[in-house]
Amino acid sequence: MGFFAILLLGSTTASEDDDQVSVYTIAGGDSGFPAPYSHYPRGGGYVYMSFIFDTLVWKNETGYVPALAESWEVEGDDTYVFKLRDGITWNDGVEFTADDVVFTVEYAKEHPYVWASTTMVERAEKVDDLTVKMFLIEPYAPFIDEVGGTLPILPKHVYEGVDDPESFQDEAALTGTGPYTLVDYDKVQETYRFVARDDYYGGSPRVRELRIVKVSPEMASAALAQGDVDAVSIPLDMIEPLEDQGFSMLTSSANGWAYKLMINHKKEPMSEKRFRQALAYAIDRERLVEIVGRGRGLVGNQGAVPPYNSWYNPDVEGYQHSPDKARELLDDMGYNGEAIVLLTKGGSVEYDRIAELIKEDLEEVGINVDLRSMDSKTVDTKVEDWDFDLAVSGHGGAIGDPNFLSKMNSGWQFNSDRYFEDLELNDLLSEQVTETDKDDRREIIDRIQVLYAEDVPAIVLFYTESAYAHDGQVNLYYTMDGVANGIPIPLNKLIFVGQDGR
Template sequence: MDTSNKVRGRSVHLSMDRCLLLELAAAGLMLFILCGTAVSEEDAVDVFTIADTTGDWGWPSPYGHYSRGPGYVRMSLIFDTLVWKDQDGYVPALADSWHMEGGDCYVFNLRRNVTWNDEEQFTARDVVFTIDYIKEHPYQWVNSGVIRNAELLDDYTVKIRLNGSYAPFLDMVACTLPILPEHIYRDVDEPTEFRKDESLVGTGPYTLVDYDQSQGTYLYQAYDGYYLGAPRVRHIKFIKLSNEMAAAALEKGDVDASAVPAETVGRLRKGGFVVLEGPRDGITKIMVNHKKEPFSDVRLRQALYCAIDRQALVDNALRGFGVIASPGLFAPDSEWYNPDVEQYSYDPARSVDLMSEIGYAKDGQSFSRDGTVFEIEMLVTSFNERVGEMVRQQLENAGFKVTLRSVDSKTLDNLVGEWNFDLALNSHGGMSGDPEILNRIIGEGYTFNSARYSANQRLNDLLDEEVSEMDPAKRKELVEEVQQVYAQDLPALPLYYTNSYWAHDGQVNAYYTKRGIANGIPIAQNKLCFVR
């Protein structure tokens, strides 16, 4: 199916007859009111419009969405997991209850009133099938290697055995893995290419009505057969809108919710909007191609880091709305933060000393070796180009000759993933979730957000140990040691955490999910906000 234009089909044919759609929605709502299982007309929200700066985040199936938080969130409206989280922590989803057996086995008791949005019954067979399926067809957000197998105990009970103790199982697997319908996916050999309407058969609260890839818009319709009841918000619409226009669009009533610049927060609150301040979850860092000489030398990476004034970036690029990141990755207000790691204060003179140790002299304005000036290319995007220019100037002042290359975000991610770069400015969330995030942004075998660093065996051993340690106090000690070793090697250079704000008009009870949606997504678009 060609998704470059509006997608049409069984569940996504909005343009065929919008009036009919609204009539059907109204009829469905009346039916559920009469049955006593839906919200009242007074409480229902017909359309809730959310602005997004990027727009397109891929086809919202488990294997079709882009590998970043907004893509997962769009998929999660259609597909449910065994367990979910709200603002207070874990809540039942497809599993009504669960318990551990020993240190490496979980038993899930499933709900009995769940149907797929094509009206087929959901059972434990779908869960077992999903576990088996991701072992053959890896799902980008879940490490199937931690799972030994899944066993069907009865139609509504399933046992999942692990290959060993795995402390973050609930967050990283149970709260993140979308359960697939066996009756649909058992015949799908290439799930990343599966774009038929049937690829969007899920147990979640919404179905996709319209997707326009070129415009970056999505429209979802409430699934009235949802096991928690007919969703209060009848339609959710995502539109593409620049960050600079977000506050004005809210004030004009063009959108109902959006991330907004920090400078607009006071004005919006005075105007009656609800503005949420997010956790310091999103880190900005410089990815380094440490597989390439001379970046493979830790002293060069340390020299680069000493040449960057991180506080100046916060004060100027962020206008004070943020904090510097620890060289150990976590923000200072994180429960996992280790204050004892080396902090690398701004010290260009130390950069000169470190470069001298590896044979580079500062010849005039720039470092050189054997008569050749050391030149570096740093990848940026239009979104972070201003920050990139500030970093470039700081590095140049210290003696590094740096040129910027601006590309779109998907190109940057691909170039980093293929190791076709020197430096790249990168931002991602997940840092307020489980510390397993360290494995995903340091270890080998992960995506472009990860340093994929294997040169220090002790660091990799610590990463394995911390996810296996079930004692919280001992695990925290291991996480602190990971930060110390990472700060010494600096496979990527942490810069800062940005303050984030989410504003809405009060029609929904939006919140930031405790430890983030799924495996730690810091977006105030938890689907339960739209259901209840």
């Protein structure tokens, strides 16, 4: 199958049926071949793949909705029963059954999928053609979010003979149950073309054809204004000009992305909690929002759960800007003024400005700062290797189920704090994932936030605001707690199917 035809830019065109949108063009770019094991491990890659593949459960703007499973229930606290929809077919015409679900769970154990692990599943059992029972090794609170609503179900008749799914990139690899099929993919031009399935179990999609085209950030607003695209992510300073031209705007600070000050808590004086607390008091995070975020965004919560997340605990130390408290802590610990190296990612106006403002704040309280600008990859490598003092960084993921706290604090990637000195904190991080009573789990999550704020393994500077501009042909929205397990991109496939996009 040839996926390499060059697509021309084209905006929405009218259909004979006024209720349909013939072509809808989104500014994006290459996110890899849109099969489960071939797309790039970032949000856009998952979203494009989700146009073709479905999960057992999905989410819309307000909560969970049925997908391949018409209903689900929990037996005890470690067994999930999924009742599947009848009459679903794969896009090659083969019937979808419970065998596909059982196969997918076991296949993902042998071939781990980057967005969803099934290691907590002891076994998946077919009860009948339309019922699957999953037995967990132990209770796992975010199971529906991280597995039921994120793991794309694979066709057994296609993938059972595939030993290297990452290299499986032919037509059969795109056999899905989703609302669209891929008819063109051009890696060089960074374009995709998806066509609606009239036999989709959720109804014939309202948007008949989806196109993804490459548009540079500098040209994003112009592409929308000229009618080359129908939806595009834009810089915040283009919100008002595009609104003045009549375009619809979708803005959100609830996207899970934050700028962060990474701290080498293994090295003196950063290993001293009082020093880290002094840093938190010294930095004026409201000024960062005003200057760097142009007044758009939210001051970071030092408890690490954003204030827009339903698990947010407001009763943690906020570290309101106080140079006097910072100086007092530094005096108490006997800080002697040794220079601290602050790394930032050169080439980014935002990172550079954040670093400059932090340097000013820290020097105001007597901390000598040696600011060094390096390329992004070098900074990330130095942080990963603990070859740094302080580093301006940032990452997403602080959205959805609070298990992101475990990944953020106890993971092993460069953007994790890797903070294990507080035994209570780490024990609670392990405990919360197995607590299925929501009230009891909330108590644990509340305590985790208090401990994290007290320990200051890193400093959450501020949460950014994102903006999407579009022509109003469909009603874009941000999915509750993000697409799948936390992707803050307003391109939920249900919008284009028409169930929620009118």
